[in-house]
Amino acid sequence: MDDTTMVWIAILVVTVATLFTRLVGPEIMLRVKLTPARTRFLEALSTSVIAAILAGFLARGSLREAVALGIGALVMVTTRNAMAAMFVCIAAAATWSAVLG
Amino acid sequence: MTVTLTGKGVLAGMRRLATIALLVFPFGFGYGAAAINAGMTPIEAIAMSALVFAGASQFAVLDIWVQPLPLLSLALITLVVNARHIIFGAALAPDINTLPRRKRILAGLFLSDANFADMQIARRNGDRDLGILVGGGLVMWIFWVIGTAAGALAGGATEDLSKFGLDMVMAAFFMTVMIGGLRSGTPALPLIVGAIVAIVTLSFLPVGWNVLAGAFAGGIAGVLRRG
Numbered sequence: 001m002d003d004t005t006m007v008w009i010a011i012l013v014v015t016v017a018t019l020f021t022r023l024v025g026p027e028i029m030l031r032v033k034l035t036p037a038r039t040r041f042l043e044a045l046s047t048s049v050i051a052a053i054l055a056g057f058l059a060r061g062s063l064r065e066a067v068a069l070g071i072g073a074l075v076m077v078t079t080r081n082a083m084a085a086m087f088v089c090i091a092a093a094a095t096w097s098a099v100l101g
Numbered sequence: 102m103t104v105t106l107t108g109k110g111v112l113a114g115m116r117r118l119a120t121i122a123l124l125v126f127p128f129g130f131g132y133g134a135a136a137i138n139a140g141m142t143p144i145e146a147i148a149m150s151a152l153v154f155a156g157a158s159q160f161a162v163l164d165i166w167v168q169p170l171p172l173l174s175l176a177l178i179t180l181v182v183n184a185r186h187i188i189f190g191a192a193l194a195p196d197i198n199t200l201p202r203r204k205r206i207l208a209g210l211f212l213s214d215a216n217f218a219d220m221q222i223a224r225r226n227g228d229r230d231l232g233i234l235v236g237g238g239l240v241m242w243i244f245w246v247i248g249t250a251a252g253a254l255a256g257g258a259t260e261d262l263s264k265f266g267l268d269m270v271m272a273a274f275f276m277t278v279m280i281g282g283l284r285s286g287t288p289a290l291p292l293i294v295g296a297i298v299a300i301v302t303l304s305f306l307p308v309g310w311n312v313l314a315g316a317f318a319g320g321i322a323g324v325l326r327r328g
Contacts (some may be wrong), residue, residue: 003168007145009150010170010224010276014162015152017179022209025190026197034195037324043315044323046192046281047287049185052163052315054275055296065269072164075281079167080284082277083120090124094266 064100068093102229104196106204110232111239114216116238121215122244124270125190127262128156136253139166143253150249151219154242155213157309158182182309189217189317196229206229211238214271217279225285292328295319 001009032038058066072089076082129204136146136159155158158179165174176191189212190197195201197208208231216237262268283289299315 002117002261006168006170007141010162010166010172010175011145011152013172013176014149014179018153018155018158018183019155019210019257021183022190022212023206025187025192026194026205026209027275028187028196029180029191031220039195040231041185041190041320041324042195044288044291044326045188045320046221046289047174048319048323049188049192049312049316050221050275051212051292051301051319052299054272054279055299056303056308057245057272057313059300060308061280065272069268069272073276076164076277076280080281082274082281085275085277085280086270089276090266090269092266093269094264097264097266 064093064096068096102227104199104229104231106200106231106235108231108232110171110228111236112232113230114219114236114238115240116231116236117121117219117233118215121270121274122240122254124240124267125215125244126248126251126268127265128270129245129250130155130252131248131262132159132245133249133252134255135160135163136249137256139163140168141166143250143311147246147250151242151246153179153239154245155179155183155186156245167194170240171185181307184309185214185312185316186212188313192314193217193220193231193234196224196231201233208234211235211242213238215241215274218275222278222281225282225287288323288326291323294322 039050068089071092072085075088076085077086129235132150133146136149137143141149149159161178161182162175165171165178190209193208197205200208212234216234219237220231220234223230279292283292293316295318299311299320301316302311
């Protein structure tokens, strides 16, 4: 098999694997009876996964990421404006990179 | 409340995430450039982004993108890095599974971090139109693919995105979703447990699996919290 064909097969493999992860969650839950406890589990899961992604990002990052997110969080808490908080966070990280490298 | 998936919802989802999608463009550009440097042609790089639409796994597989391509390793890395999609799908299942099969598949096709988080905001506000999920994913997909095409056609030249703070886009968005959720009554315990477990397990689990561990621990905390 030539290299070009292998590349397209590899793209197909990555595509199918990704599609599987996107579609299998609801399919699994079709086979599971939703009790009140399981509903609470899914509700908590939907928020804790975001917290876990964010915490992992912070743990792998440096002080720059923590400070930028902290400043953004402060803006979010005080103004309740998500877009302003995001832009302040991004600007803080850019400023850190420009000043401290 | 009735769960739907409407065109109106799709448009609303596209509008809601349009700004985030604009900020995804440089990441797409970076991926296109990196893919060319890894030996892909522009068409292959663009096809990868259009078909896969999962930045973290696309960057991850570039690390082992050498001939002969290791198909099994590519599949496993993709599954591990994208395993959080399974959690997203399971969390949205009570809504998604009320839809007919074709719409269920459509709802999952563009599932990603940002539109999943945005759908949580919509659900908190009582909006159960999964078109918001699809539209949010669609607008992100459009800018991801355009960014990839630009980066691939530019021939591999790229800037360090962290210089402009753009590496913080997703984290900043997640931060606003979390704080918004806490303000509107989302229990803090699952978030705290999820975050702690994700950090603790980072030292011995591969990146990606620690997120699964944190998410599951947070889910269990949510069940135990109310006994």
